[in-house]
Amino acid sequence: xxxxxxxxxxxxxxxxxxxxxxxxxxxxxxxxxxxxxxxxxxxxxxxxxxxxxxxxxxxxxxxxxxxxxxxxxxxxxxxxxxxxxxxxxxxxxxxxxxxxxxx
Numbered sequence: 001x002x003x004x005x006x007x008x009x010x011x012x013x014x015x016x017x018x019x020x021x022x023x024x025x026x027x028x029x030x031x032x033x034x035x036x037x038x039x040x041x042x043x044x045x046x047x048x049x050x051x052x053x054x055x056x057x058x059x060x061x062x063x064x065x066x067x068x069x070x071x072x073x074x075x076x077x078x079x080x081x082x083x084x085x086x087x088x089x090x091x092x093x094x095x096x097x098x099x100x101x102x103x
Contacts, residue, residue: 007078011041012066014081024076026068037076040065044077 008017015032028037040046045056052061056073 008076009079009081010035010037011039011080014083022076024074026070036066036068038068038071038074040069040071042076042080043071043073044075045073046077046080 003022006018008020009015010017010030010033012035013030013033015030017030017037019031020028020037024037024042026038029035030037040053040062043054045054045059046065047053047055052059053065054061054073059071059073062069062071
């Protein structure tokens with residue numbers, strides 16, 4: 001019996017992946033934004049604070065962390081979506097508008 005991905009959300013847009021079954025296929029896409037899902041950014045071992053951005057020491061390095069890959073260590077991570085920091089974007093926009101005299 002296939003397991004459902006109830007607790008997963010897309011790493012790119014945050015949409016629920018509850019309708020998908022596990023394990024995710026290599027070319028599985030988000031139903032909402034069509035981002036590839038078998039990607040480093042969606043994996044439990046993805047960590048930008050370590051070498052190669054991966055906590056799995058035997059994994060081969062993947063240069064593009066946002067496109068499908070063949071990593072055998074891939075395990076989808078709940079909470080892979082990180083919303084953009086809109087406060088920082090708004091502050092930067094306000095500074096630019098102040099600098100160039102726009103309101």
